[in-house]
Amino acid sequence: MSTTSEQITDRRSPHERVAADLRDEILSGVVPPGAVLPAAELQQRFGASRVTVERALDLLREERLVAACAATADAAASDAVVLAHRQRTMRPSRSLAPADPGQPFRWVTEARKRGVRADCVVLEVEVVAEPPAHVVRALGLGVGSPLLLRSQVLTFDDEPAGLVKAYFPLEIVRGTAMMERRRVRGGTSTLMAELGYPPLRCVDCVSARIPTQEQQALLKLPHGVPVLRTFRVVYSDGDRPVEVHDTVESGHLYELQYEFTQA
Structure with a gap:
């Protein structure tokens, strides 16, 4: 009480x-x-x-x-x-590396290890002429730089669990399978590595937020449930930022686990 x-x-x-x-x-x-x-x-x-x-x-x-x-x-x-609660512990650090040959992208593999049937549905793939300013800044580009946006919904056991908006510099992905409205074999990190931009470091900013109308609808959230928002910047050779993932995850389905060692 x-x-x-x-x-x-x-x-x-x-x-x-x-x-x-x-x-x-x-x-x-x-x-x-x-x-x-x-x-x-x-x-x-x-x-x-x-x-x-x-x-x-x-x-x-x-x-x-x-x-x-x-x-x-x-x-x-x-x-x-x-009931047994359905909140799953996911380890973001393990989804950074490209997938092994012939395997789905790491997020799916890590979820399956925990007994979760994970999948994703591509919502849209489009070139954004005026992307959000904070995304452009994170990629170290100038104002007005067009970016490729790939949006998809992540599912746990056929239930919407996350909404991902991934942004890529157009000069890197133009003319690749990334431009097509379909899933990329092995995930975008695998294709980026094949293009010469392997993911070597990432910085995550995680916060809890009240869902927007779009997030509430796409994730089919129960009343009053917040979302976890992760803004991830992925860096490649020369510490160049090459990807931005703006992800929101259902608060009642997700738990994020980070591991740290003393530097």
Whole structure:
């Protein structure tokens, strides 16, 4: 139960606050899969009304974190059972290298190692005459430099999980398979390496954001779920920036893991 001072500063509705506490406990493993959440006990714990608890559980059902309990003699209709959460741990550093010959790109390979059926759907491939200024700056190009934009949706087990907008200098990719509206065999990193621009270093800026209307629609996000936004700049020989990936990932499906060693 939140303290009085916390309730004053938390401007969310009561059912959103209850759902937030339960969500955190489920995702962190405090409440394991298979555990029953009796509505009556939740009302007492949070000092909340029956309607508030039911609305909180409705939010968690929409996120597929809980489900209605099977009808039993001692289970109320509004009780819920905790499901195994679907948040997957992905390691961005392992998706940088080009794919092995004949293999799909690294993101798919890494997801499959974790038992996830991963795939991607190409949305659009187009030359952007006036790309976003922050992307142009990241690539070290002048204002008005056209870029190739490749947009695609990443899926986990056929469920939208990420939206990627990848930008490339037109002078590098012009006339290549990158310009075609189809998936590139082995991923764009593989083709860039074949073109003489192997990915050697990347810099990621990660932040949590409220989804835009486009992101909400394409990722089919449950109500109130944020997105993780990763702005990645990929560098090649001579520390030249050659790619920018602006990616948003569903907050309830993604966890990013980074590993560091002492320099």
